[in-house]
Amino acid sequence: MDIPVIKIFDTTLRDGEQTPGVCLEVDEKLEIAQALAKLRVDVIEAGFPIASPGDFAAVSQVAAKIKGGPAIAGLARAGQKDIDAAVNALKQAERPRIHTFIATSDIHMEYKLKMSREQVLARAEEAVRYARKFVEDVEFSAEDASRSDWDFLCQIYTAVIDAGASTINVPDTVGYTSPSEFGALIKYIRDHVPNIHRAAISVHCHDDLGMSVANSLAAIENGATQVECAMNGLGERAGNASLEEIVMALHTRKEFYKAETRIDTTQIYRTSRLVSTLAGISVPPNKAVVGENAFAHESGIHQHGVLNNSLTYEIMRPETVGISRNAIVLGKHSGRHAFEDRLKELGFELDSDTVNMLFVRFKELADRKKMVFDRDIEALVNEKVSLKPEWYxxxxxxxxxxxxxxxxxxxxxxxxxxxxxxxxxxxxxxxxxxxxxxxxxxxxxxxxxxxxxxxxxxxxxxxxxxxxxxxxxxxxxxxxxxxxxxxxxxxxxxxxxxxxxxxxxxxxxxxxxxxx
Ligand SMILES: CC(=O)SCCNC(=O)CCNC(=O)[C@H](O)C(C)(C)COP(=O)(O)OP(=O)(O)OC[C@H]1O[C@@H](n2cnc3c(N)ncnc32)[C@H](O)[C@@H]1OP(=O)(O)O
Ligand SMILES: CC(C)C(=O)C(=O)O
Ligand SMILES: [Mg+2]
Known part of the structure; x- marks a missing residue:
């Protein structure tokens, strides 16, 4: 039996950037997009083009530079102006996707949009039909789907699929749902949207009650084939479902979920560090998969078990997510070969000028430190990425x-x-x-x-x-x-x-x- 491949739709650059206080510059977004392409995500949501000239420029740059891999998506409200901006920003994309959305819950329609159900339904259909004039790949999101009336949701999904949407997204916008309820909703949509076979079902979960990853996995168990997530779980309020947790849950429990992804898991740690550095948001030490303690063993009984066989207390190998366990210690007496070798092991492919510059910095650091660890090297490389023109x-x-x-x-x-x-x-x-x-x-x-x-x-x-x-x-x-x-x-x-x-x-x- 073929195992279904779950598409990873990364929204670090869009919803992830909605993390309070985070503001990524265009070249920083491009650097992250390159890392996401290497990670082999299926879709990169690069931004919300109408939101600002900076966001428009970032989506355009990502669309122009990221080739031969993921589809590039731009977000648009359900309206022509937003869709036109997304179309223009995505002009150079090999595989452009327009992601249009409108809220479907009674509370959002009444107090925010001030629109009736009929108006929202008509607007959603119009937006999808308009977007389809420009691109083949159109995704429609029913914002606040988890608090929407299920039959209204099915009605709107049926209409947008008829209008040409190839993906329908079911967002738990406010992180309100629970795994069994959300799983049942996905099943209900599969059973009550007559043309659902013409579209992929996607989910987009927020972490307000700490259940975004569990809710996403429950949706996969019930037929969702795309998950929207962000590196390090960045995103509006408590954040989005974390990419690394969803991917590693599917990877580690493949026999249970009977699903896999195309992600190169060895790029996870490096991408996580880059995002943390450029966004200025530290990863807590106890964070699953990428936290400093995720593979650290403190107590004697655990250490004893791990020394005999690491699988006693480790369900994943650190190497699988790109954390090296290398015993070679770099220091002031290390040479260029060992340094270059370690950069490669850590997943960095850098041109020789950059390696030369980093080697000088490494030697300066080694003069001040007894041992230079992998995390020191990652920090040096990520600092290089964030170097900007300086006034002072x-x-x-x-x-x-x-x-x-x-x-x-x-x-x-x-x-x-x-x-x-x-x-x-x-x-x-x-x-x-x-x-x-x-x-x-x-x-x-x-x-x-x-x-x-x-x-x-x-x-x-x-x-x-x-x-x-x-x-x-x-x-x-x-x-x-x-x-x-x-x-x-x-x-x-x-x-x-x-x-x-x-x-x-x-x-x-x-x-x-x-x-x-
Ligand atoms: C759930 C999500 O994450 S949705 C994405 C959220 N992300 C962002 O909002 C970040 C970027 N946003 C922005 O830069 C701005 O909000 C903009 C440029 C999109 C709009 O700015 P403004 O025109 O100043 O409007 P403002 O943000 O105050 O209000 C939103 C307007 O969009 C309308 N709106 C909200 N969602 C939608 C939608 N999906 N489709 C159509 N209209 C919508 C609201 O009803 C409101 O309309 P009004 O101005 O006629 O009252
Ligand atoms: C735009 C949509 C998908 C969103 O971010 C949400 O509903 O949380
Ligand atoms: Mg969101």
Whole structure:
């Protein structure tokens, strides 16, 4: 018997970007799209083209650059303007998909759309028919399907399939359903939509009650053949169903679900790290599949079992998701071959200029650290990805602090006009550093959030700082990496300021015009 292949529709770049505080730039979206193509997802939802010029540009770039693999989807409300924007953004896609949607629950229709059932039905049909004039692959979503009247849902799905939709999506928009209820809904749709054999059934689950993955799997058990999900479970509110969890559930329990995906599971971990770095959202250590502890064993009885046979306490092998267990330790005496080899093992295919640049950074790091771990290397590579044109570059810093003195920081920033240097006092070394940087750039910076964590363990661990700053109601993140946490913090702050200036422009009070 042939095992059905479940399509993975990745929405990291669309619903994932709706994670509060996340704002990906065009080149960052492209970098993630390339990783998703390597992961072999079936569809990349690249954005919502009418939403902003940046989203339009990102969908266009992804459509132009990602070839020979996934279909590229653009989201559109059920209206001609939105569909026209999606059509234009997807012009260069090899396999464009228009994803149009309208809400079908009574609460959404009455209070949000202010439309009757008849109007929503007519609008959905019109939108699908209009989209089909431009592309063959049209997906229709009934937003808030899980809180909609089941017979109305079946009526609208029948109508949109007749109008040309090749995929009908059943979203649990607010994460309200439960596995048995959602499974029954999918079965009901299969039994009550007469033309359902002409369309694929997709599901799109949110995690408000922590059941998005369980609900998606229940839908698969009842005949859904596409799941919409996001890397690291990013998405609106509590997020979408996590791609890595759905894929690894199907992979690990293939004999139970009797379904598989086309995903190259060895790319999962690398993609997860890239998304976490570029989105500025850390992965919790206890996160399934990609968390730091997902394959770590703390207690003696478990360690004993794992040493005898790892399957005693591991249902998946770390290598299957791309986490290397390599015993070769890289350090200051390691050479280029070992370094290049490790990059390849970690799934990075980089040109020789990039490898050369990274090797220099690796040696600098190895001078400051006894051992360089895989996660240090991933951090170096992902930092390379997020390098942006800079207005300001940190060239020197000095901090004095103690428990009975006022912390004082001095910074020197390079700009196109030369250097600018300032000193400030603060409530602790990081505050003093941030104040010195603010004085150096010459304008007030609105700090939203600041986190620091160790990338690896040990006293010489690489520290990763993430800083969020705000301007014109938009948030910008910066990331800094160093064995010195104050330096990591300063780099992250300057990085966030650079990103902010690229979008909001340089305030008049600025000391310098900056470097570009
Ligand atoms: C469940 C989801 O995740 S849906 C996707 C959600 N994502 C986003 O909203 C991110 C991008 N959104 C945006 O940038 C903006 O909301 C835009 C550009 C889409 C629209 O902006 P605005 O025109 O300023 O409208 P605003 O967002 O305030 O309100 C939404 C409008 O769309 C209408 N609308 C909402 N969903 C739909 C739909 N599926 N089909 C047709 N109209 C819809 C609402 O009724 C409202 O109409 P009104 O302006 O006539 O009252
Ligand atoms: C646009 C739709 C599919 C959506 O994101 C939702 O309903 O959650
Ligand atoms: Mg959603």
């Amino acid at each position: 570059r940190l060239s020197y810093h000095h901090v004095v602090s103690g428990n009975q003195m006022l912390a004082t920081a001095t910074v020197r920033l390079e700009t196109s006009n030369g250097v600018v240097e300032h000193a400030s006092c603060g409530d602790g070394p990081v505050d003093a550093m941030f104040k010195a940087i603010e004085a150096a750039v010459g304008f007030k910076v609105s700090l939203q959030d600041y986190t620091i964590k160790a990338v690896t363990s040990g006293e010489d661990a690489l520290g990763e700082a993430i800083v969020w700053v705000e301007c014109d109601d938009r948030s910008f993140s910066g990331r800094g990496l160093s064995t010195d946490v104050i330096e990591a913090s300063a780099k992250a702050y300057v990085g966030a300021i650079n990103k902010m200036l690229a979008v909001c422009g340089v305030p008049e009070t600025s000391n310098e015009t900056g470097i570009r």
